[in-house]
Amino acid sequence: MPRIQGVDIPPNKPTHISLRYLKGIGPTTSLELCEKVGLDPQRRASELTDDDVAKLAVVIDRDYLVEGALRRFDGANIARLKEIKSYRGDRHRKNLPVRGQRSKTNARTRKGPRKTVAGKKGVKDK
Amino acid sequence: MGRSMKKGPYVDQRLEAKVAKNGNKEAIKTWARDCTCIPDFIGMTFLVHNGRSFIKVYVTEDMIGHKLGEFSLTRTFKGHSGGKAKAPAGK
Numbered sequence: 001m002p003r004i005q006g007v008d009i010p011p012n013k014p015t016h017i018s019l020r021y022l023k024g025i026g027p028t029t030s031l032e033l034c035e036k037v038g039l040d041p042q043r044r045a046s047e048l049t050d051d052d053v054a055k056l057a058v059v060i061d062r063d064y065l066v067e068g069a070l071r072r073f074d075g076a077n078i079a080r081l082k083e084i085k086s087y088r089g090d091r092h093r094k095n096l097p098v099r100g101q102r103s104k105t106n107a108r109t110r111k112g113p114r115k116t117v118a119g120k121k122g123v124k125d126k
Numbered sequence: 127m128g129r130s131m132k133k134g135p136y137v138d139q140r141l142e143a144k145v146a147k148n149g150n151k152e153a154i155k156t157w158a159r160d161c162t163c164i165p166d167f168i169g170m171t172f173l174v175h176n177g178r179s180f181i182k183v184y185v186t187e188d189m190i191g192h193k194l195g196e197f198s199l200t201r202t203f204k205g206h207s208g209g210k211a212k213a214p215a216g217k
Contacts, residue, residue, distance in 0.1 A: 084188045086196040117206070 002045055002053045005060060005067050015048065016041035019056075024066035033059060135162040135191070145170060155180055159195025174198035 002018075003009055010018025019030040034041040037055045039048070048056075060066060065073055081089035091098040097107050108114070129136065138158035145166055148154060153171040163185050173180035174194045181198040189197070 080188055084186065084192070084197070086189075086192055087199060088196065090199070 002048050004053060004057055008067070010045045012044055012046055014042050015039055015045050018045035022060075022066050024064060024070040025060075029064065033064075036063075135164060137161055137164055142166070153182065156194065159193065159198065161194050163189045163192055163194065165190060176200045 004019075005022060008022050010021045016027075016030045016034050019025050019033055020027065025033070031041055033056065036059050037052065039052060039056075078089070078092050082093055083089070088098050095110055095112075096103050097110050101107060103111070138156070138161035141154070141156055141158045141161050142164075144154055144156075148170070151171075153173050155173045155175075157175045159174060159176075167185040168187055168190070170185050172183045172185065172194060174183050174197065175181075176198040177200050183194060183197040
């Protein structure tokens with residue numbers, strides 16, 4: 001089982017699919033990576049030699065922001081938005097949609113499971 | 127979607143002129159909420175209209191690239207009826 005960037009162990013899938021188990025590597029980057037390192041994207045990840053894995057690690061380290069570093073980067077950006085008291089920072093703080101979506105209904109991804117409020121009736125009353 | 131790079135950031139011309147003239151310190155009243163903060167604005171204070179009143183906005187380095195309006199909220203949310211009103215964080 002190959003191991004790249006610490007803990008990630010992509011299993012018995014084609015290399016370009018396996019690589020996508022790393023945060024920060026999607027379909028495009030994954031194929032790009034295979035090309036840069038000179039691997040056949042269709043070969044199973046389990047068939048990668050230690051040498052291939054080492055090469056992959058080097059290229060990822062050099063060219064891409066993945067896993068912890070990426071999370072820190074995103075976190076820092078959000079912290080910045082909060083810090084400067086921008087509207088977007090405010091929306092992050094309140095766990096509401098940031099990009100202007102409606103929040104009267106829906107927005108459940110951000111708001112989490114519905115919290116029923118006692119005394120509130122149907123749409124008519126709003 | 128972002129604005130074309132070719133054009134550069136949108137900066138309100140009159141506001142820019144005022145910033146250039148204003149030898150710092152005095153707050154500039156403005157309605158140009160759509161004006162991007164540029165490096166020249168650092169350390170300036172603006173009074174940005176929110177439709178009702180002017181909100182004081184002190185521009186710092188981190189705010190560059192954001193629009194003035196982002197810092198002058200237009201809505202007042204006083205909490206929902208009933209529930210113990212959690213005071214809205216910040217302004």
